[in-house]
Amino acid sequence: MKKIKIGMLGIGNIGQGTYRTLEMSRARIEEATGLNLEITKILNRHPERDRGIDIPREKYVTDIHEIIDDPEIDIVVELIGGIEPATTFMADALRAGKHVVTANKAAIAANGELLQKIAHENHLMLRFEASVAGGIPILNAVTTALISNEFSEVQGILNGTTNYILTKMTENRQAYADALRDAQAKGFAETDPTADVEGIDAANKLSILISLLFGIGVAPDQIPTRGITTVTSEDISFAREFGYRIKLLGSARAKDGEVTCNVEPSLVPEDHPLANVNNEFNAVYVTGNAVDKLMFYGRGAGPLPTGSAVMGDIISIARKIEKNAAYDLLPHLRYDAGLSFAGEGKNPYYIRVTAPDHPGVLGQITSTFGVYGVGIRTMMQRAVASHSDTVPLIFIVYAIEKNILSTALDVLVGNGSVLRVDNVLRVLDF
Amino acid sequence: MKKIKIGMLGIGNIGQGTYRTLEMSRARIEEATGLNLEITKILNRHPERDRGIDIPREKYVTDIHEIIDDPEIDIVVELIGGIEPATTFMADALRAGKHVVTANKAAIAANGELLQKIAHENHLMLRFEASVAGGIPILNAVTTALISNEFSEVQGILNGTTNYILTKMTENRQAYADALRDAQAKGFAETDPTADVEGIDAANKLSILISLLFGIGVAPDQIPTRGITTVTSEDISFAREFGYRIKLLGSARAKDGEVTCNVEPSLVPEDHPLANVNNEFNAVYVTGNAVDKLMFYGRGAGPLPTGSAVMGDIISIARKIEKNAAYDLLPHLRYDAGLSFAGEGKNPYYIRVTAPDHPGVLGQITSTFGVYGVGIRTMMQRAVASHSDTVPLIFIVYAIEKNILSTALDVLVGNGSVLRVDNVLRVLDF
Numbered sequence: 001m002k003k004i005k006i007g008m009l010g011i012g013n014i015g016q017g018t019y020r021t022l023e024m025s026r027a028r029i030e031e032a033t034g035l036n037l038e039i040t041k042i043l044n045r046h047p048e049r050d051r052g053i054d055i056p057r058e059k060y061v062t063d064i065h066e067i068i069d070d071p072e073i074d075i076v077v078e079l080i081g082g083i084e085p086a087t088t089f090m091a092d093a094l095r096a097g098k099h100v101v102t103a104n105k106a107a108i109a110a111n112g113e114l115l116q117k118i119a120h121e122n123h124l125m126l127r128f129e130a131s132v133a134g135g136i137p138i139l140n141a142v143t144t145a146l147i148s149n150e151f152s153e154v155q156g157i158l159n160g161t162t163n164y165i166l167t168k169m170t171e172n173r174q175a176y177a178d179a180l181r182d183a184q185a186k187g188f189a190e191t192d193p194t195a196d197v198e199g200i201d202a203a204n205k206l207s208i209l210i211s212l213l214f215g216i217g218v219a220p221d222q223i224p225t226r227g228i229t230t231v232t233s234e235d236i237s238f239a240r241e242f243g244y245r246i247k248l249l250g251s252a253r254a255k256d257g258e259v260t261c262n263v264e265p266s267l268v269p270e271d272h273p274l275a276n277v278n279n280e281f282n283a284v285y286v287t288g289n290a291v292d293k294l295m296f297y298g299r300g301a302g303p304l305p306t307g308s309a310v311m312g313d314i315i316s317i318a319r320k321i322e323k324n325a326a327y328d329l330l331p332h333l334r335y336d337a338g339l340s341f342a343g344e345g346k347n348p349y350y351i352r353v354t355a356p357d358h359p360g361v362l363g364q365i366t367s368t369f370g371v372y373g374v375g376i377r378t379m380m381q382r383a384v385a386s387h388s389d390t391v392p393l394i395f396i397v398y399a400i401e402k403n404i405l406s407t408a409l410d411v412l413v414g415n416g417s418v419l420r421v422d423n424v425l426r427v428l429d430f
Numbered sequence: 431m432k433k434i435k436i437g438m439l440g441i442g443n444i445g446q447g448t449y450r451t452l453e454m455s456r457a458r459i460e461e462a463t464g465l466n467l468e469i470t471k472i473l474n475r476h477p478e479r480d481r482g483i484d485i486p487r488e489k490y491v492t493d494i495h496e497i498i499d500d501p502e503i504d505i506v507v508e509l510i511g512g513i514e515p516a517t518t519f520m521a522d523a524l525r526a527g528k529h530v531v532t533a534n535k536a537a538i539a540a541n542g543e544l545l546q547k548i549a550h551e552n553h554l555m556l557r558f559e560a561s562v563a564g565g566i567p568i569l570n571a572v573t574t575a576l577i578s579n580e581f582s583e584v585q586g587i588l589n590g591t592t593n594y595i596l597t598k599m600t601e602n603r604q605a606y607a608d609a610l611r612d613a614q615a616k617g618f619a620e621t622d623p624t625a626d627v628e629g630i631d632a633a634n635k636l637s638i639l640i641s642l643l644f645g646i647g648v649a650p651d652q653i654p655t656r657g658i659t660t661v662t663s664e665d666i667s668f669a670r671e672f673g674y675r676i677k678l679l680g681s682a683r684a685k686d687g688e689v690t691c692n693v694e695p696s697l698v699p700e701d702h703p704l705a706n707v708n709n710e711f712n713a714v715y716v717t718g719n720a721v722d723k724l725m726f727y728g729r730g731a732g733p734l735p736t737g738s739a740v741m742g743d744i745i746s747i748a749r750k751i752e753k754n755a756a757y758d759l760l761p762h763l764r765y766d767a768g769l770s771f772a773g774e775g776k777n778p779y780y781i782r783v784t785a786p787d788h789p790g791v792l793g794q795i796t797s798t799f800g801v802y803g804v805g806i807r808t809m810m811q812r813a814v815a816s817h818s819d820t821v822p823l824i825f826i827v828y829a830i831e832k833n834i835l836s837t838a839l840d841v842l843v844g845n846g847s848v849l850r851v852d853n854v855l856r857v858l859d860f
Contacts, residue, residue: 025579
């Protein structure tokens with residue numbers, strides 16, 4: 001049985017998940033592939049720490065060169081996370097003739113083009129299935145089975161932490177802060193949840209998807225991004241009355257030579273398949289010109305689901321090593337399809353404002369909307385307690401550029417017909 | 431640019447969809463793969479028929495040997511359907527040194543083992559992504575990206591016709607016969623709908639999934655199969671009151687060395703991702719030991735979605751031809767994993783009966799259930815019109831073997847405590 005030796009960088013959650021996936025499925029893997037895979041060395045900068053996993057200590061090394069310079073190692077698996085030193089380690093491994101597998105969304109979003117170029121020049125493979133949506137094999141699908149499709153759209157629930165929080169806010173009518181605490185207690189959110197709740201993690205993943213699906217590079221910090229911290233239980237209730245759920249979506253569309261995208265809390269129609277994606281689960285919904293609509297649902301994080309994706313990449317490379325075919329004729333990440341990036345484009349929006357409760361206000365609002373071309377699709381005015389002199393108004397408006405909408409709302413606040421803009425959220429067209 | 435020549439057998443709906451997918455995405459395919467694919471010959475036994483698609487007539491041949499004996503053809507695509515002559519054509523093509531791609535679920539379910547053996551002996555590839563769930567790339571996923579998983583379960587909505595009919599019965603409170611007529615008018619059901627509505631099509635697909643996921647051969651006619659013709663709008667309403675939707679599921683489980691499976695109309699909890707799979711869409715929900723729960727959703731039929739899957743297989747083979755790596759080291763379909771087939775096993779059931787409306791009947795039923803070990807999880811008795819002397823009773827019972835349940839129900843009918851068993855449907859455990 002052909003032996004493939006693997007050097008692993010990092011032995012945190014995902015490293016342990018990968019190690020455990022290999023060990024628990026070793027018989028299945030050998031039966032299905034005829035390959036004997038062995039993780040021979042693990043870069044562990046803190047070998048004294050108890051990782052709670054039974055790994056022979058002689059596998060641990062503290063110097064990256066013990067892996068990169070080992071001629072017996074075929075594949076280097078980078079599971080450190082973060083842009084550096086991970087990028088440098090991966091580049092060095094490729095230059096040393098090792099195939100590279102990574103779960104690192106930040107490094108691939110930032111340096112995927114460079115790393116892929118080095119892999120290509122050295123006739124090696126670079127794979128990163130686990131970097132987007134954890135265990136869901138979306139990258140493999142769009143680069144192989146779906147390769148004959150031109151994609152026009154992707155909508156993704158790409159972050160499990162925020163989806164868990166929004167699910168709890170919806171099911172338990174919890175406030176954001178309470179749901180966040182719950183998520184932290186359950187291990188679904190980190191002590192510093194910024195990268196998740198502000199949408200940064202989702203933007204990294206969306207950047208990778210855009211390059212794979214559309215062939216244009218849009219850096220994560222170019223993607224208009226908004227997190228979930230301003231979503232309130234009022235918004236969730238009102239959205240529900242209109243027949244929507246609120247999800248943090250990473251979205252991108254290619255149309256007429258332009259790509260638009262954003263990461264934003266969005267109203268999803270309740271009969272849309274994305275509406276039933278709850279708790280810590282992720283989903284990616286794509287539209288291709290032949291396959292039409294397709295959704296992949298599963299666990300976007302967690303040691304074993306992520307380990308499943310990492311092992312899938314390792315086995316894919318190992319099978320090709322055995323056939324002397326472990327190289328890509330053309331790269332998967334593309335940046336040269338001739339599309340231009342056009343910001344977030346036009347979208348329908350949900351708008352919640354507080355207005356003075358006196359006659360004529362609704363007329364002022366709708367006529368100002370008319371001046372700016374903001375078309376109202378549905379509108380709701382709620383009866384309020386008799387002692388209140390303000391009233392909440394909710395509008396869903398047709399697709400419009402957000403800066404025009406913002407200008408219209410500024411005018412309304414300026415002339416007093418709106419006291420406060422409580423929230424503006426994107427609406428997913430079905 | 432490397433040229434790959436393809437011979438296609440059949441130019442019906444899927445053949446046309448494959449041809450159109452290649453033509454409309456030619457630029458994308460060449461950009462992504464560096465390959466020039468050409469369908470050079472098409473077996474068309476009725477070249478005089480107008481197919482409504484612009485194909486140069488010189489591509490048409492009426493003799494299979496013009497394709498199989500053509501040394502320039504690399505890949506034969508079988509899109510005739512049915513077990514024969516498709517199986518013989520594929521076997522002959524493989525023996526003549528051609529790779530084979532097919533969308534034929536009946537032929538693969540019946541003869542996949544034989545065809546795969548011939549492919550393997552001849553160092554060639556046999557691929558059949560389109561045979562299960564149309565455009566959904568489930569076979570590719572489980573044989574590549576998910577290969578490190580041991581799978582314990584699959585639940586599939588594998589037939590678009592029946593899912594469309596059940597959706598319309600649910601949304602419009604239509605009777606089965608009306609919804610079937612509607613599906614036929616829309617082109618989602620054939621004039622003779624037997625293979626779809628009786629579950630035969632789903633059983634073929636489930637048989638292929640069982641071999642891929644679990645490594646045991648269970649022929650379609652061994653799979654306990656029941657179609658949707660006995661599902662009534664009453665069942666759909668009662669299921670809804672209990673919080674379920676009714677879907678035709680193809681299900682299989684591997685546990686303790688045994689595989690159980692069936693195709694049956696089943697109650698799916700309304701917050702399960704499968705519950706929101708509506709109309710003609712399909713979905714496959716699998717559980718793996720590393721990746722946990724994963725669902726793939728998309729179009730299970732139609733010329734272009736199926737064409738997308740066929741083209742995915744063609745391109746996968748073509749890429750490997752270019753690398754001199756177009757062969758499988760080990761086969762994907764497995765029949766030798768040492769599991770035994772144990773029928774449909776134990777499942778929870780929904781039971782709707784009509785009982786005489788007099789005191790003591792419910793006690794008789796529950797005590798008989800007790801004798802046979804039928805555990806009641808929930809029960810509903812509905813008030814009926816005062817002039818009626820019968821009453822509908824609905825039970826949901828814990829997992830039990832269906833033949834034990836049937837015996838208990840026979841006893842109840844025999845002693846008069848139940849007048850009529852109206853329906854028994856499987857319940858999907860969440």
